[in-house]
Amino acid sequence: MIASQIQDGLVLTKRSLLRIPRVPETLMFATIQPILFVFLFAYVFGGAVPIPGGGDYKEFLLPGIFVQTVSFATATTAVGLAEDMSKGLVDRFRSLPIARSAVLVGRTTADLVLNVFIMFVMTICGLLVGWRVHTDAAHVAEAYVLIALLSLAMSWIGALIGMSVRSPEVASSAGIIWLFPVTFVSNAFVPTQHMPGWLRVIAEWNPVSSFCAAARDLFGNPNPFLGDSLPGRHPVAVSWAWLVVLFVVFVPLAVRRYRLATSR
Amino acid sequence: MTHAIEVEGLVKHYGEVKALDGIDLAVPEGTVLALLGPNGAGKTTAVRILTTLLRPDAGRAMVAGIDVLAEPARVRPLIGLSGQSAAVDERLTGRENLVMFGRLYRLDKATATGRAAELLERFGLSDAATRVVQTYSGGMRRRLDLAAALVVSPPVIFLDEPTTGLDPRARADMWEVIAELVAAGSTVLLTTQYLEEADRLADTIAVVDHGRVIAEGTADELKARIGGETLEVVVATDDELPVAQKVLASVSGSEPVVDRHTRRVQVPVGTGVAALVETVRRLADEQVTVLDVALHRPTLDDVFLTLTGHAAEDADSSQPAGTAAEVSS
The missing domain is CATH 3.30.70.920 (Lrp/AsnC effector binding domain/regulation of amino acid metabolism (RAM) domain)
Structure with a gap:
């Protein structure tokens, strides 16, 4: 039973992966955006943002860009699923004797593969602008796994959005618009030290900040003190906890939404 | 005679609109029932309920002897759905689509590949097997869509408006394919707005209007009703x-x-x-x-007009049920 559920998920993962090279624009724009961010932030803000405690802005920036970029996986997943809904594909899948989670597992896994590729491209760009890691392989690996799992969790949020809004056009804005405040009111691009007090508290507790701080810790990059709170003191542990919470909340919600989904 | 599909008192409301207002149907095994009616009559809603996609507000539905509402998961391996309610992946090739559906019906890789080749051949799509569906004509796409529903030769097949939007030539091709399917002994529930299509393919026709079956019988019986x-x-x-x-x-x-x-x-x-x-x-x-x-000779258009008091094309889904009946009486 479990084996066949996994197989359903794999068959549908393969389906989504087959689609990627057939719509090269998707891959192109998904990759260009983070590349642009790396270069724009590194060179435009680079000199203007002092890092409390010292350190190079580019080294500070890269983990932030990683986290911000994979967060936008939400939109990719939301649009993909909304498209399947509007075309009637979801209806066909729902009429098949397959696991109720298979369509979502297939889509989110394929989007994870896409994001791992994008992380690879970003790593190259980062190395080009002067980003380096300063820890051992185990810590670097943990950082990458943490970011990859964040991308998967964000995809499941996207799955819920995609199954709820029904039209790909709405999904593309609904999947992205809330991510701007969420990723910008954090320590992703600038240290929180210069924010007004109330905003700083929000940024401190923002999960995006935890992931950025965790990645900086694990890569050995400049990591300005986030705050005296729990996420400020233990960003890595808090990030893992956030992952558990995101999966436990959003996987069942998305699957439930899928079971009830109907295109009309 | 055993019934492949049995429906009793199916009701589905969308707010004020009664998509289904108490439908009863019985389709004997190995026969074809056409649900004939205008847009918005409730045909697709009925198909969606019978194929486990939608839950009704009231009523009972059995497919292949299994209660659709109580055990949807046991119904799914026994049905095939094609047409307006279902689709294929436009970015995949014809073959990739059929192999994928075969694998989802739990066929092993070799069997799924073999079955895909067989279906592509049978539906005249062998030459287009390695092309993405996006490049297919409307008729080819419908044939692939139908093939996808037949991957495991399910005993009960639902065809939701299988020829809507096709040109006459493609429609005739599609009719031939469906007729072959029927000859092979499948039970088919077909929805259509085309009276000619119901006449040509179905053993029994249920005329649906405003979520109700307003007449049921063979094409000849229905025609006889208007003398x-x-x-x-x-x-x-x-x-x-x-x-x-x-x-x-x-x-x-x-x-x-x-x-x-x-x-x-x-x-x-x-x-x-x-x-x-x-x-x-x-x-x-x-x-x-x-x-x-x-x-x-009376056409089913005449039948429709006589039964409902309005022509099939004039039906308006937002019109409250009952108005049409008043006009005809």
Whole structure:
């Protein structure tokens, strides 16, 4: 039973992966955006943002860009699923004797593969602008796994959005618009030290900040003190906890939404 | 006789709109039932409930002897769905689509690949097997869509408006494919807005309007309900109209309908060609100049008009149920 559920998920993962090279624009724009961010932030803000405690802005920036970029996986997943809904594909899948989670597992896994590729491209760009890691392989690996799992969790949020809004056009804005405040009111691009007090508290507790701080810790990059709170003191542990919470909340919600989904 | 599909009192409301207002259906194994009705009559809603996609507000539905509402997961391996309610992946090739659906029906890789090749061949898509579906014509896409529903030869097949939007040639091809399927013994529930399609493919036709079955029977039975054929005569001058009217009344035994503007006289006849010959002979005796004479077999359009009081094209889903019935009575 479990084996066949996994197989359903794999068959549908393969389906989504087959689609990627057939719509090269998707891959192109998904990759260009983070590349642009790396270069724009590194060179435009680079000199203007002092890092409390010292350190190079580019080294500070890269983990932030990683986290911000994979967060936008939400939109990719939301649009993909909304498209399947509007075309009637979801209806066909729902009429098949397959696991109720298979369509979502297939889509989110394929989007994870896409994001791992994008992380690879970003790593190259980062190395080009002067980003380096300063820890051992185990810590670097943990950082990458943490970011990859964040991308998967964000995809499941996207799955819920995609199954709820029904039209790909709405999904593309609904999947992205809330991510701007969420990723910008954090320590992703600038240290929180210069924010007004109330905003700083929000940024401190923002999960995006935890992931950025965790990645900086694990890569050995400049990591300005986030705050005296729990996420400020233990960003890595808090990030893992956030992952558990995101999966436990959003996987069942998305699957439930899928079971009830109907295109009309 | 065992029924492959049994439906009792199915109700589905969307807010104020009654998509289904208590439908009963029974489809014997190995036969074809056509749900015939205009857009918004509730046909697709019925299909969506029977294929486990939608839960009704009330009623009971059995497919292949299994309760659809209680055990949807046991129904799914036994059904195939194609048409308006389902789709294939446009970015995949025809073969990739069929292999994927085969794998999702839990066929192993070799079997799924073999079955895909077999279906592509049977539906005339072998040459297009490695092309993405996006490049397919409407007819090819529908055939692939149907093939996807037949990957495991399910005993019960649902075809939701399988030819809507196809050109006449592609429609004829599709009819041939469906007819073969039926000959092979599958039970098929087909929805259509095309009266000709129901006539051609179905053993039984259920006419659906405003979420209710308003008539059910074979095409011939339904046609018989509006009384055989219609004899129609067009005369050359207004003066000849009363004579023609008298002749037709005497031949048919009922009162003809006269359209003065087009000088057309119409009357239902029970005796078909005999009545036609008799009428022409008597009009000739009376020296009436006949411009046109015709014997119309009733079409299902006539049936629809008679049953609902509105033509199939005029139906409006937002119209409250009951209005149409009042018009016809």
